[in-house]
Amino acid sequence: MLKSAMFRCGQLCSRVFAVEFDLRTEPLYFTLSSTPQELHHAHQQLFGDGEKLFSLHVHCDNRTEKARTHAEIKHKLSDTLSRDCDVFEASAFIPNVKNSVVKGFFIRDKSTTSLSEDILKTLQQSKSVCVFSYKREGQHCWQEQWSPVSPVEDSVRKYVTPAAAAEHHPSTLNIRNADVYYCMNEAYEVLQECTDIIPESKEVLKLVDEQLEKSRGEGFPVIVIEGLDATGKTTLTEALRDTLNATLLKSPPQCLAPFRQRFDSEPPLIRRAFYALGNYITAAHIGKESQRAPVIVDRYWHSTAAYAIATAVGGRVENLPKPDSELYQWPEDLLKPNLVLLLTVSPEERLRRLRDRGQDKTVEEAELEINQLFRLKCCQLQGGEGAIVAYRSLWKRWWEEDQRETICVFCASITLRPRSHMYTGINQRPRLPSCCAAVYLFILENGLFLF
Numbered sequence: 001m002l003k004s005a006m007f008r009c010g011q012l013c014s015r016v017f018a019v020e021f022d023l024r025t026e027p028l029y030f031t032l033s034s035t036p037q038e039l040h041h042a043h044q045q046l047f048g049d050g051e052k053l054f055s056l057h058v059h060c061d062n063r064t065e066k067a068r069t070h071a072e073i074k075h076k077l078s079d080t081l082s083r084d085c086d087v088f089e090a091s092a093f094i095p096n097v098k099n100s101v102v103k104g105f106f107i108r109d110k111s112t113t114s115l116s117e118d119i120l121k122t123l124q125q126s127k128s129v130c131v132f133s134y135k136r137e138g139q140h141c142w143q144e145q146w147s148p149v150s151p152v153e154d155s156v157r158k159y160v161t162p163a164a165a166a167e168h169h170p171s172t173l174n175i176r177n178a179d180v181y182y183c184m185n186e187a188y189e190v191l192q193e194c195t196d197i198i199p200e201s202k203e204v205l206k207l208v209d210e211q212l213e214k215s216r217g218e219g220f221p222v223i224v225i226e227g228l229d230a231t232g233k234t235t236l237t238e239a240l241r242d243t244l245n246a247t248l249l250k251s252p253p254q255c256l257a258p259f260r261q262r263f264d265s266e267p268p269l270i271r272r273a274f275y276a277l278g279n280y281i282t283a284a285h286i287g288k289e290s291q292r293a294p295v296i297v298d299r300y301w302h303s304t305a306a307y308a309i310a311t312a313v314g315g316r317v318e319n320l321p322k323p324d325s326e327l328y329q330w331p332e333d334l335l336k337p338n339l340v341l342l343l344t345v346s347p348e349e350r351l352r353r354l355r356d357r358g359q360d361k362t363v364e365e366a367e368l369e370i371n372q373l374f375r376l377k378c379c380q381l382q383g384g385e386g387a388i389v390a391y392r393s394l395w396k397r398w399w400e401e402d403q404r405e406t407i408c409v410f411c412a413s414i415t416l417r418p419r420s421h422m423y424t425g426i427n428q429r430p431r432l433p434s435c436c437a438a439v440y441l442f443i444l445e446n447g448l449f450l451f
Contacts (some may be wrong), residue, residue: 012057012102012130013143015092016163018170019055019106026165032158040162045248047141047160048108053119054146055090058106060128063178063269064193069128070103071267073388079104080119080255084111087264089314095168101174104130120146134160150250169319171312175327179268179312180305181276182269186210190273200268204214207255208277211284219290220246222335227343237298237342246294249285251303252278272308279304281334299332302342308326 021042021076028046039047042070058070077087094100106153109116124131124146130329141160181187188208191201223240225233241248252260256278263274279301289295309327313319321327329334345353 003227004365012059013158015094015100015102016170017055018091018093019046020089020164020314021106022382026319027170027315028290029163029165031236032143033161035160036163038139039141039160043141043160043162043166044150046106046108047134047136048110049136052107052109053136054107054109054116054131055104055127055143056107056120056123056131056132057092057102058128058146059102059130059189061424064190064197066128067267067269068197070353071124073105073123073129076119076123077107080115081107082113085109085116091170092146093166093173095166097174098173098176099178100146100172100356104429136306136404140382158201168321169313169315171314171319172321172325172327175309175312175321179272179328181273182329183333184277184331186404187276188271190270191277194270198262200262204256204259204274204277206264208281211255211281218289220292222290222295222301222336222337223337224296224302224340226299226302226340228350229240230350230357231343231345233298233343237296240296243296244296246288246296247292248296248298249282249297250290250301251282253281255284269306269314272304278332286335286337297337300337300340301331302340359401425429 013032015031017030017032021028026153028042030043056073058066058073060066060069081087088106088108090104090106092102107116107120119129123129131146132143134141134143142157143160144157176182177186188205190199191205194201195205223246225237227233227242237248240246252275256274259274263271266274282297282300286295286297305328309320313321
């Protein structure tokens with residue numbers, strides 16, 4: 001096992017390392033060299049002076065095993081390390097090479113106890129975990145393969161060398177078909193790999209097989225309403241359903257409700273595959289229902305992709321992929337709607353609505369916060385802002401590529417009136433909320449005849 005561990009560690013040493021040290025800036029990057037290199041100021045802050053320093057990375061060929069091991073380590077570190085330990089998300093990658101990112105953590109232990117070493121000793125028993133230690137002398141710092149007993153024989157001292165920032169945040173190299181899925185088969189194969197460890201995967205795959213999408217002909221228009229929680233989606237979708245005599249669908253579909261709690265506890269690779277398949281089930285329902293009536297859909301692929309990208313990419317909003325990134329492309333095998341609207345409200349108004357519901361944050365925002373678990377000073381709305389930026393980038397990319405086939409519109413800062421104000425009196429016909437009337441007018445002006 002030691003030889004295989006040394007081989008894996010040797011593979012990592014040739015990569016660029018990134019540490020999410022300060023969320024207000026880009027990650028700190030460094031490489032390794034055989035000669036001493038002077039540390040930059042930011043790197044001096046990261047590597048401290050006198051602290052115990054470690055990094056660990058999960059490196060194996062089995063993607064589901066790698067994802068679950070990483071999630072288990074994250075949970076263990078957050079639950080067991082003392083407050084004197086700083087833990088930052090880290091990665092090792094090959095610049096501009098897709099799927100080259102090896103995720104991990106950087107640990108800076110200021111305590112006088114051996115707790116961090118004891119935890120690392122336990123974690124290192126896994127054949128897929130590589131652990132490094134760092135030593136600093138003056139302006140120089142070097143990395144070595146770590147052993148809880150004695151220095152590893154043949155472990156070569158490699159010096160930390162500050163590196164320039166990567167053109168794109170390294171996490172974007174691993175997003176495709178790991179956080180966001182661009183064809184059904186990729187998501188399907190992930191759940192197939194999980195059938196032995198997650199029995200519910202078989203039931204989900206059976207549902208997918210039973211409801212595979214059929215090609216859709218010229219049916220009634222399909223309108224998708226997107227947005228974060230508490231932006232008015234339920235109010236608008238229900239009003240449109242009643243006004244247009246339409247069918248209202250939701251994504252993920254109700255048939256997956258019994259499995260959501262189980263898959264929500266899994267790492268992103270598996271969890272996102274589950275929700276991606278939900279979109280394909282919804283697409284099958286859309287194809288069927290749009291033959292009979294207009295279809296209104298409460299969330300669809302945009303939500304799945306926006307939240308996944310905002311969660312996967314750490315740190316500041318500027319780290320998200322650029323609007324022209326291929327990561328915002330619509331999956332080629334997924335049914336496209338005729339019209340998509342994104343609802344937004346001010347952060348203050350959205351928080352007020354959430355508090356009125358007895359919520360401080362949504363489930364997705366809680367996930368965004370967990371994914372940034374060691375970032376205690378992170379703004380509570382960071383995740384929401386990241387998702388909105390990702391939403392807008394999705395819209396821009398989709399509009400540029402598909403404007404001849406699909407109408408997309410961005411509705412900014414729409415505030416719906418409370419439900420109690422939507423009616424003129426008992427037994428009277430409900431009035432359209434102002435934004436619903438605007439949507440209806442937009443549909444007519446753009447030739448989307450619904451009747």
